[in-house]
Amino acid sequence: MTSETRSGTYPPIIELTLARLREFVREPEALFWTFLFPIIMSVAMAFAFPSSSAQTVRVGITPGAGSDAIRQALSAAKDVVLKELPADDQLRALRNGEVHLIVEPGNPPTYRFDPMRAESRLARLVVDDVLKGVAGRQEPWRAKEDLIEIPGSRYVDWLIPGIISLSIMNNGLWSIGFMTVQARLRKLLKRLAASPMRRRDYLMAPVLARLVFLGPEVAAPLLFGVIVFGMPVRGGFISIGMVAILGALMCGALGLLMGSRARTFEAASGLMNLMSVPMWVLSGVFFAASNFPDAVQPLIQVLPLTALVDAMRAVILEGASFTAIRNELAIMAGWTILPFAVALKIFKWR
Amino acid sequence: MELAVRCQNLQKRYGDVVAVDGLSFEVRRGECYGLLGPNGAGKTTTIEILEGLLAPDGGDVEVLGHRWKTDEQQLRQRLGVQLQETQFTDKLTVEETLRLFRSFYDRGKTVDELLGLVELESKRRSWVVKLSGGQKQRLSIACALAGDPDLLFLDEPTTGLDPQSRRQLWNVLARFREAGGTVLLTTHYMDEAETLCDRVAIVDQGHVIAEDTPKNLISALAKPKVVVHEGTLEDVFMSLTGRHLREQ
Numbered sequence: 226m227t228s229e230t231r232s233g234t235y236p237p238i239i240e241l242t243l244a245r246l247r248e249f250v251r252e253p254e255a256l257f258w259t260f261l262f263p264i265i266m267s268v269a270m271a272f273a274f275p276s277s278s279a280q281t282v283r284v285g286i287t288p289g290a291g292s293d294a295i296r297q298a299l300s301a302a303k304d305v306v307l308k309e310l311p312a313d314d315q316l317r318a319l320r321n322g323e324v325h326l327i328v329e330p331g332n333p334p335t336y337r338f339d340p341m342r343a344e345s346r347l348a349r350l351v352v353d354d355v356l357k358g359v360a361g362r363q364e365p366w367r368a369k370e371d372l373i374e375i376p377g378s379r380y381v382d383w384l385i386p387g388i389i390s391l392s393i394m395n396n397g398l399w400s401i402g403f404m405t406v407q408a409r410l411r412k413l414l415k416r417l418a419a420s421p422m423r424r425r426d427y428l429m430a431p432v433l434a435r436l437v438f439l440g441p442e443v444a445a446p447l448l449f450g451v452i453v454f455g456m457p458v459r460g461g462f463i464s465i466g467m468v469a470i471l472g473a474l475m476c477g478a479l480g481l482l483m484g485s486r487a488r489t490f491e492a493a494s495g496l497m498n499l500m501s502v503p504m505w506v507l508s509g510v511f512f513a514a515s516n517f518p519d520a521v522q523p524l525i526q527v528l529p530l531t532a533l534v535d536a537m538r539a540v541i542l543e544g545a546s547f548t549a550i551r552n553e554l555a556i557m558a559g560w561t562i563l564p565f566a567v568a569l570k571i572f573k574w575r
Numbered sequence: 576m577e578l579a580v581r582c583q584n585l586q587k588r589y590g591d592v593v594a595v596d597g598l599s600f601e602v603r604r605g606e607c608y609g610l611l612g613p614n615g616a617g618k619t620t621t622i623e624i625l626e627g628l629l630a631p632d633g634g635d636v637e638v639l640g641h642r643w644k645t646d647e648q649q650l651r652q653r654l655g656v657q658l659q660e661t662q663f664t665d666k667l668t669v670e671e672t673l674r675l676f677r678s679f680y681d682r683g684k685t686v687d688e689l690l691g692l693v694e695l696e697s698k699r700r701s702w703v704v705k706l707s708g709g710q711k712q713r714l715s716i717a718c719a720l721a722g723d724p725d726l727l728f729l730d731e732p733t734t735g736l737d738p739q740s741r742r743q744l745w746n747v748l749a750r751f752r753e754a755g756g757t758v759l760l761t762t763h764y765m766d767e768a769e770t771l772c773d774r775v776a777i778v779d780q781g782h783v784i785a786e787d788t789p790k791n792l793i794s795a796l797a798k799p800k801v802v803v804h805e806g807t808l809e810d811v812f813m814s815l816t817g818r819h820l821r822e823q
Contacts, residue, residue: 233685234678244667244675251666411662419626419658421651421722422679575628 237422241430246437248404255400259438263392263446270388270511271381271454282348283324285310291330298359299328305351319345326352382457385450386537387510389443390472394504394530396442397476398483398497401431405484406493409573418574425569432477432565436470443469447541459544467547468540471554472533475561479529482564485572504530532556577604579639579726579757580625586633587620594620595631596781604725607748607758609772611765611808613818617781618761619659622730625759626656639725652681655724657715659731665704669695669714672703673721680722693717693747709740716747727751729760733767745771765808777812784815 234240249255283306284299286292292309299305310318310327318324319339326348329335334356338345358364408414417427443465450456458465483500487493507521508514508530517525525531536553539545547554580602587595595617602608610618623629625636627643627650636643641650663672673686690696693713698706706714712732719727729748733741748758748771762768768775769789776786785792789808796811812818 234674237678240675240678244664244671247671248664248666408664412658412660413662413664415628416656416658416661416718419628419651419654419656420676420679421648421681 238426238430238433241422241426242433242437245404245431245434249400249434249438259392259396259400259442260445262395263388263442264449266388266392267381267385267446267449270384280304280344280347281306282326282344282351283308284348284352285315285318285324285327287312287315287327287329289330291332291334295328295330295334295356299352299355302351302355305355328352328356379454381450381454382542383538384511385446385454385456386541387534389446389469390530390534390537391505391510392442392446393439393469393472393533394476394479394501397432397435397473398480398501401435401477401480402484402487402493402497403490404431405481406487406490409488409575412575414573415575424572424574428481428565428569428572432474432481435473435477439469439473440466458541460540460542461544464540464545464547465537468533468536468550468554471557471561472537475529475533475557475564478561478565478568481568481572485568488573501530504528507531508534510534527556529557529560532560577640578602578637579604579606580608580759581637582621582625582634583636584634585621585624585631585636587617587624587629587631593781595624598634598778598782600776600783600786602726602757602759604757605752605755606773607752607760607771609768609775610759610761610778611763611768611775611812612761612778613763616778618778619730621778622728622759622761623658626654626728627651652722653725655719655722655727657719657727657729657732659734661715663703663711663714663718666702668700668702669706670699672714673717676718676721683721683723689717689721692720692750694743707740709736709743712736712740712744713747716744720751724756726757726759729758731761731763733762733764741767765812768808775808777808777815779816785811 235243281304285308286295286299288309288311296307296309299307308318308324310324315327315337319327319337322344325338325342325344327337329337336349336352338349340346405414408417418424447458447465451458479500480497483496484493487496505511507517507525508528509525510530514525514531515522532553536545536550536557539550539553543549578601580600582601583599585595585598587593598617598621600608600610610621612618620629624631625638627638627647638650639653643650667675670686670690673689677683677686677689684692687696690699693716695710695713695717698710703711703714716729716732719729727748732748733744736744745767752758758771760771772789774786774788775792776783777792778784785796787795792808792811793806796814
C-alpha cells in the first residue's frame, strides 16, 4: 500500500468550497431567494412609500350643510384628495389610513384626527391653512421658497442599502445554518470528522463560498435602485465591496454558530429567528434606529446588523472613507472572529 | 507479530446502559477480523472508539501502534473509515465526492484509480442521489480507500444490499487485502464473516464471548442438526447464547 501518487485535487479548503458552491447552484430555490428577494423587497417598499416629494393628503368630509363649500375650497388645493364619509364609517376609515383627517362642517369646522399619526398632523396643517385662506385670513407676508432636492435623501435611497445588508445577513445565516444541520442529520459531519480533514477548513469553506456570489447579490438590488429610482451611489466599488465582504464573513460566522449544535431544522431556525428578527426591527433597516430610546442605543449600536447597515449606508449614500466607518468595521470584525472561534470550539460533529 | 489494533478491557456506557463491558481483542496486520453479534451488542460503539470518534470510559486502545490522544492527525491519514448511515451530499457527483475526500489525504490513489477499484467509472458524473444502494456503498468504500489506508474499518458494510451488490463489495475488499491491507469489520451476516474473515470475535452484551477462525469456531461449537449440514457461525452463536443472531 505505498502508491505515492499525486492527488490531482486542489487543497482541501478549495475542494470544500467548490463542493458548497456546486451544492448551492444545483438548488434552484436557493438561487431564487438569494438574488430576487432583495429586489422584490425593494419594489414592495418603494410602492408602499412613494419617492415623489409631494405627499398627498387624504381628507374625509362629513356630508351635510356646509360640506359643499368645504369641498370646493379643498379641491382647489394641491395634493389633497377628498372623500365623503358618513359619520358611522369615519372611525374605520381613520384607523385604516384611508383618510388622514375628517372635516366636520360648522362654524368653526371640527377636525377629527389621531394626533399620534404624522400624516394626520400634516393633514391638519394643510387643511387649516386652506380653509382659513378661503375664510379671508389676512396673510402678514408670503415667504419666498427656496426648494432644494437632495438626491439620495429619499426613503427609497435610504432603504436599499438596508435591504442589501438584510439580504447579506439572511443568506449567510440561513444557507450556512441549514446546510450544516443537514450535513449533521445525514451523518456526513461524522464521516468527515473520521477523515484527516482539518475542522477549521470545513467551517471556513461555506463562508468563503458565500463570497463568490456576493458580487451579484449586492449588485442586483443596487443596479435596480440606480436604474429604476435614479438612486445615487457615491461610494466606490472597492469600499462597497469591502463592507459587503466583511458583512458576509460576519453573517457566515453567525450562521455557523447558530448551526453548530442544532440537531434539527426546527432547533436551528428557532435560534436563527431569535437572533435575526430582533435585528430586523432594532438595526434600522426600515426605519431609523434613532427612534429607540437613548437607554438602549449603546446596545443597538453594537448589534452586528446595525454595524453592517450603518456602514453600508455610509459608503453607498455618502461615499464615506474607511476611517469614517472604522467603528462599524471593528464591530463587524469582532462579530466575525468571536462567533467563528466559538463555533469551532463547540461544533458538534455527530 | 505486529498488531494493527490492540484493545483491552474497553468500557463505554450511555447513562444507565452499558454498551461495551470489558471488551478485549487484537487484530494482526494483514488479516481481516470480524466483530460478529446481534444489534445492540456493542459492535458499533466499539468500532467508533477504535476510529477515534468516541472516547471510551475505560480501557486501553492502540491503533497501528499509536494512541488517539497523542497521534490523532497521523492516525487519520492512515485509516480508512466507512460508517453506518453516512449519506453523502445528494447533488455532488461521484467524482466530485471522491475528489473532496481524496484532497484530505497526503498520499493515496488518484480519483480515476479509486473509481476503477470500486467499478464506478460509468457513474463518474452521476449525482449521488441517483445511485443505487450498492453503488452508494461502493462510493463510501472508495472514500474510505482514498488515502490508501493501512487499516480499513467497516461498520456493517453490506447491510441492506442485494446479493449481487454484496458480492461486488466483497471483491473490492479482496483487492484491498491482496495489496496487504488490514480490515476490521462488524457484521451480523454469518456468511459474510465466513467468507471474508480470517478470525472473528463473537460479541454479546458488550463483551467477547468467543474468538477464533470461523472454521475452528464451527467445528468446536456448532451442533449440526442434520448430519450432512456442516454447521455455520449461526449455529455457533446459538449454542453460545441460546439465541438467534438476528433476534431483535
